Amino acid sequence: MIRPALALAVLCIVSGGSSKPTERKTRVQEDPPLSQLQHDDDTNFEYDHEAFLGQDDAKAFEQLAPEESKRRLSIIVDKMDGDGDGWVSEAEITAWIRRAQKKHVSDSVERQWADFDLDQDGRVTWAEYRNVTYGSYLDDPADSEYNYTQMMTRDERRFRAADADRDLIADKQEFAAFLHPEDHEHMRDIVVQETMEDIDKNGDGFIDLQEYIGDMFQPEDGEEEPEWVATERQQFAEFRDKNGDGKMDKEETLDWILPSDYDHAEAESKHLLFESDTDKDGKLSKQEILDKYDLFVGSQVTDFGEALLRHDEF
Template sequence: MIRALVVLLCFVLCVVYASSKPTEKKSRVHEEEPLSRLQHDDNKNYDYDHEAFLGQDEAKTFEHLPPEESKRRLGIIVNKMDRNKDGFISEEELKDWIKLAQKKHIYDSVEHQWKDFDLNGDGLISWEEYKNVTYGSYLEDPQTDTEYNYDQMMSRDERRFRVADINGDLMADKHEFSAFLHPEDHQHMKDIVVQETMEDIDKNGDGFIDLKEYIGDMYTSDGEEEEPEWVATERQQFSEFRDKNNDGKMDKEETLDWILPSDYDHAEAEAKHLMHEADANHDGKLTKTEILNKYETFVGSQVTDFGEALLRHDEF
């Protein structure tokens, strides 16, 4: 089975803005690995907060726990978060925990895929190994009449693999393979992130992203429905903030500032949000009681038939 789409989708990361907007909009703005691919809208649910606080995989586990078990496990997490053992969780400790959860998500992602690509078990993944696993069926029986241009996808993957391959031996260790799978999390990969983004959006191939291309990447009208209000806001955003030199288009530097903003820390923003939600006495720090009282914000809970099977977890 061709797996190129899985890897391709790993790059098209989407962290939506904190304010609620229609689901048809997609965003390419991200700071390192996204805290969650879900929309941040506490008026509907706390799913974004759960994934940001726990990590995406652990959040799924907590979804199926009864309330008392969720609180018990959350209490264990609170003890781990309190690094200085003063009985309080500071905003900095909360932010560090969120960052740790995301690093664990990336680590688990690499570990999960590693065994699929390291075919000879030598502790490295060569480009040939990756290519053969990802595109093997296509290489054995090339077909031109397909929905996807696999030659182009393979070329793009190889280019990214070579950039991730720091020592240039076309053999990726786990750090290099992590850079390949999660380029937004590695400084030396930022240029390739920008290049791939521009290739996706720059439909006329002039090396820039104009307003039409910018809007078209986030929203496509079917010609019948009324244009959502946020589209007008995005046009204004493009003119006032994206197109910094006011030439009607975004160059590479402006695109970098858009998709990998250096002045916004999503983990810090989420920590401030959770602090605001749970800090009942407004003293700028959280007690275990305050956190447990808001457990649904942090971890969520619902009882299911198979919830009991998830209670057995080594760290809990």
């Protein structure tokens, strides 16, 4: 069975005003920084739930009745209040969200580590990864409906970039860089290269406006262009194409997908504080958070898994 675990996610776009770049989620990996979901509080708070709780725990909270959600949220508030002063600051919310981010990445690495460390020697070789991911294709390429050679070549290139000592054997830290390159400074070049390969359809080494929009929106027959596309055209001209030559080079692409001046956790904590701070004192009481429990954790019964029914924590 082919397991293309590293297929890039489609860029999720959130429309915004023309005064600043549109908030967006990284194209890198299937696991974006906070959530793959669109951040649109007018529709639902699902993005906020995943940002605040982490993706697995957010799904579990969706099963809970409102009173149980509030009870568990109350426990979380006590944990967030790091200095024990009875208030939750923006910095404490940010720290909590970063904790959820790190836990999601760590859990992802642990799950996949068990799949790929076939001989259980505490290392994952390129051969192990290749055989697990592309085993059936390697056994009989002629029997496959798709030629996975290019994907395998890309994976090997990323594996080599993550492999600090160049021995084609990954320890857990190197494997984490391979799976989540957006979190590692030394992987930025490979992130940009993969992104440009995906979007640069004419192969000129740049991303022009047509390619930029085409990566996000490809209309069906007769489909009208949504309003956010026009916003993105403006974003491209005002913020993406910094030198005004009508296309994005590698540096401009890096600034787009991994901006150094934008922190997802800080932005989300500011949003949660703004929406919940009813007395506008710049900090949140437990009651203010519980009053907005639907924003922080929600409660909509679904058929998702039972990931968070962990009574040792709650």
